[in-house]
Amino acid sequence: MAPKVLVSDALSETAVQIFRDRGIDVTFEPKLGKDKDRLAEIIGEYDGLAIRSATKVTAKLLENASNLKVVGRAGIGVDNVDLTAASKKGVIVMNTPFGNSITTAEHAISLMMAVARQIPEANASTHAGKWEKSRFMGVELTGKTLGVIGAGNIGSIVIDRALGLRMKVLAYDPYLSEERAVQLGVRKVKLPELLENSDFVTLHVPLTDKTRNILSAENIARLKPGARVINCARGGLVDEQALADALKSGHVAGAAFDVFAEEPATASPLFNLPGVVVTPHLGAATTEAQENVALQVAEQMADYLLTGAVSNALNMPNVTAEEAKVMGPWLKLAEHLGAFAGQMTEEPIVAVNVLYDGAVAEMNTAALNAAAVAGLMQASNPDVNMVSAPVMARERGIDLSTTTQEKTGVFDAYIKITVTTEDRERSIAGTVFSDGKPRFIQIKGINIDAEIGAHMLYTTNQDRAGIIGTLGQTMGENGVNIANFTLGRAERGKDAIALLYLDDQPPPEVLAKLEATGMFQAVRPLRFAM
Missing domain, CATH: 3.40.50.720 (NAD(P)-binding Rossmann-like Domain)
Structure with a gap:
């Protein structure tokens, strides 16, 4: 049975014809996106939804989208799509990042x-x-x-x-x-x-x-x-x-x-x-741009529905279904490692090396690299995905290299990212445990075992008494609950780090109180897409 696609915004006839030419059953109702009730009534019939900005893909709409597999946004902005809800629903969201x-x-x-x-x-x-x-x-x-x-x-x-x-x-x-x-x-x-x-x-x-x-x-x-x-x-x-x-x-x-x-x-x-x-947000409003992004999204959606190929996806890596079963946790780990490095780095990045040790070195390292770079670049551009991140990195002159090696330590496999700027080098490593959960295992050469959460706090200090008490007391007095607390040090009295997994993002005044103690060299809140 041919896949069914609904076009609910004003895509060009040429784009609609692409679906027909590829053997896809397409319904073209360019004004439907403004009628959310009617859209909710019929969305369950379709495998794909092609939109511009008028259609709002909300969590409520997705509840009715029992067959929906892919949403294609003709354009870069996806403010009208609930990415979290789409991901939970298993719906791929694609955009066309460079058409405008x-x-x-x-x-x-x-x-x-x-x-x-x-x-x-x-x-x-x-x-x-x-x-x-x-x-x-x-x-x-x-x-x-x-x-x-x-x-x-x-x-x-x-x-x-x-x-x-x-x-x-x-x-x-x-x-x-x-x-x-x-x-x-x-x-x-x-x-x-x-x-x-x-x-x-x-x-x-x-x-x-x-x-x-x-x-x-x-x-x-x-x-x-x-x-x-x-x-x-x-x-x-x-x-x-x-x-x-x-x-x-x-x-x-x-x-x-x-x-x-x-x-x-x-x-x-x-x-x-x-x-x-x-002017009324006309940046992308030319005939050529509107046509380009419409044609691109039609091709991308057709490729996915007919062959399983994924491109310009905001919430899914470009890997095959077979690879995804094994690589899923490792892709998330690579993204988290990149996100950590990106949030910690404010200077221009000159080079990035991703080292794969053990079993992970045999996986699709190109996809893992893309996940790592996407995490890295999202610190400056949340619209970046696994397809556009490597392109953006190249445009900024960042040299991306990969190193693979056989198992060298206690872990069956791990990934280590090293970011080089004009002034310094920063590295972080992680692995995936048997429970399928990614962990940070080394920061700045200091060994740790840190569970990763959406909201975290990273601090550095000289190893001394009172650090745990200061962090715990400050968080507790300000109503910030600590879900997990990890410490590490190079050696007694030398460099030390703490990584706190928090239930919520700490407010600025809490960070200011920690900095005011004079006990910390750095106090940095971190966020991770879970």
Whole structure:
């Protein structure tokens, strides 16, 4: 019996035809995504669901999706899909991570030009029958300095176009290596230097805990007087009220925004201010981009439903069904090891080595590498998956190497990840016990046996009395329950570590109290996708 796919958003006819040509029974109802009740009634009939942004794949909808195997999102953002619920249901979620890159980059360049020459205001004035030629005095882009925050896939395209406009380009990206910066033709700088020296600043980073309000009131005050700010990335990266105040004071000359902290944006401090250009999240809105992502998602879904091949999956590794039975826990371990290293590393990463010892060396190390790199890169970009992570790592000039060896220690198998930056080297190792649960077994060369949980706390200190009591008392006094507590030390009186598995993420004030004791060299909260 042919697989059945429901297309509930406005994909192109060409994409729908791909399903038909591959022998898949496809139902095309492009307005159905807005009717959640009707969608819930019929979703149980389908093996696949192809969507854009209108359809909301919620836990409630998935309860009715008795036959659903795959959700394909034409585009990169999956905010409208409950990934946790889909994973628990066994439903693969795919996206098309790079289909909108050129379109979004071009929109950023377009907005930069529009705000430089006050095109929207001049257009409205001229349409109104005025001829205010002297009112709209713009600035040239040639010779100006563009500061690019985030030099990944989209940011690198913006850099290429800006260099073509004869602009000077500065780039801030903690994960950008010097080698990659040279390849791009930019000068890598710290954020304060970028802000103080750029005539235009454009953002191209995802919204994470680290990037939220990256242009805070404090950083906006650091901007070069007369600078202009462009945001086509994500709402929430800029303090909109602080930017509005800077525009009113004249410190910032202009701004161009395609994304907002709250969307749909019916109100914003930036609205109706002189020198501000705003668009309704049009970054991916071109005919070419919409067609590209639609065709890609149709091909990906058809491949999976007909052959079992998985590509661009956000919640499943690219391995065969046979491999998955054996490799599942090891893939999760590799991801956790990468996530630990990524959350502990803020400097640009130059190289990553993944060592496989014993039985795991005979497994699909390419898939394990992808899982490890995905965990590593998710610290800076939560949209990364096992397919896009290696590509992103290559774009950032990270050298990924693999070492395999026969069993060398007490464990039948283990994985060790070593991350090298320009200043240091950091390693962490783990294994999978007979119960199928991954464990951390070594950090910084110190042996431990740590169960992994969603919320953890990592501390380093000199081995001394009172560490356990301080950690336990501080957590207890602040209502943070410790599920598991692991200690390790190099030798008596030397370097020591603690890894706490917590029921909840510790609030910032708890971390501040630990740091204030002066007993710890580092206090770092960690999160892991379970």
